[in-house]
Amino acid sequence: MLTLSAPPTFLQLWLLPRLATFEARIGGLDISLESNDALIVPTWRGSGARLAIRYGRGPWPDVTNYRLLGDELFPVCTPALLKQHGQPMKPADLARHTLLEVAWNSPQSATVPGWQTWLETVGVANQVSPPQRRYSLSGLAVDQAIAGRGLMLASLPLVMDRLASGVLMIRPFGEQHALASPMTYDLLTPAIGEASPAVARFVDWLLQEATVFDGEANKAH
Known part of the structure; x- marks a missing residue:
């Protein structure tokens, strides 16, 4: 056993x-x-x-x-969401979308970069509203992103299998703007x-x- x-x-x-x-x-x-x-x-x-x-x-x-x-963190969403609301061609276009935030858990209380860090890194923190929906489990955010409720800042191991389908999820900015996770x-x-x-x-x-x-x-x- x-x-x-x-x-x-x-x-x-x-x-x-x-x-x-x-x-x-x-x-x-x-x-x-x-x-x-x-x-x-x-x-x-x-x-x-x-x-x-x-x-x-x-x-x-x-x-x-x-x-x-x-691990690395990057925005993901469904292809249908981009088609419905307009594809973000640059980070500032996220102002038109709902951002899904995850309260990443670590037994060591280590801090994982979130949307605020990502927005600051790409230089649009003053143009895009902070996340409107927050989840204690990353799985809840993954489900909501697949349902088209918004964009998630995703952890690579949790979404790569879904990205491979090209149907459930995509990276709207391609390989750009990924945050290395500590x-x-x-x-x-x-x-x-x-x-x-x-x-x-x-x-x-x-x-x-x-x-x-x-x-x-x-x-x-």
């Missing part, structure tokens, strides 16, 4: 779609998934091996830390103790999936 906890939206939009690959290729491991982003110390003891994926800034205390994915998605394992072969295979598989994703993200650039 392996218990893995991860932030809810990352679990839903990045990890779950990839688990079928692990089960098809390797299998042999009962996996229990928990939606959680609290700062915990995983342990091999108890009902099952316990791993965690966290979004934050290392180093993490009392665990072995593997960098899983880096946060990373990290895999945390116990600092002491040996994993079973099955758990070790799962960890290896997860790191390989992250490498593949990074390669696809670099190609997209």
